[in-house]
Amino acid sequence: MSGHGFHVHGPHDHELEHAAQHEPKGFAGQLAVITAILATVGAFFSYMGGATQANAGLYKNDAAIKKTEASNQWAYYQSKSSKQNLSELALDLSNSEEQKAKYKDKIARYEKEKAEIKEKAEALEAESKHFDELSEGQMHQHHRWAQATTALQVSIAIAAIALLTKRRWMEGATLVIGGIGVVLGALAAAHI
Template structure:
């Protein structure tokens, strides 16, 4: 619209204005309310989808960190195994009076390796737990995305219903919106 009173708009704009002005309580008014509700709920679902996707990424990152820590422990375990092997070889090769020192080292390495092994296994379990939680978040993210998509399709059907003035399209809008709400509920319930 310009300052000189000249107004240009497309046929879709004209239809929407006409429906809102001349039929506020009829089909146009109903579709306007339905569309507003769908858009609002869709925005919330979209936010939840983004949040669960971000959480899944953070949990996957935590899993990778724990896996790296476990790998470091296993490398430490291998280093201790190498030292134990050298002590075992030395115990066989040295004179009898020096053998006790190496036997003592062998026992110390065995004890240290057992502790390191427990730490590595614990870190691996923590990594698996983070992976599992990440997968759950991604599943929930997909549900939120499906719900958001269904609501977007429903909004598009509402526009078509308004333009065509077909009552069955309004019912299709409500049905698709219902699918979106059900998918959103499934996501909220972690199903």
């Protein structure tokens, strides 16, 4: 307080003056802006990581569905093979030419049906494999997003430590680790 040209500092005033004189110019403000930018980019990376993880799960589910459908087709194929085998046995045991002709027709029909079923089962297996590959690609991308997000979170933590300790070199470390996070995010976006 001042009175008659005389000024007395309180403890709070002294701390403010000391901080203004000893704190690097704009240090806290710079760190606040850097931290806000890193947090915003980190939120985007986190969202993308979650989205790719969800996509990986959906693709894996589609792969399982196609694999089940293929398995059903192979079971159907096996039942046709069993019927064909029974018709071949009946052909061998037949005495009349009329019965032999009937069983030869059945055998030919089962052979044709088996070929169609086999083609369908193999196509379903190929679809299942394709969905598995898509899922693996999404999981790789998810891991890359997670690495980027983690680097940004570490960078923000270092920024907080830099602010508390007022160490300029830690501001540099914040920028370097944040930069690594951004590069990892760019790799994730590029599917690398």
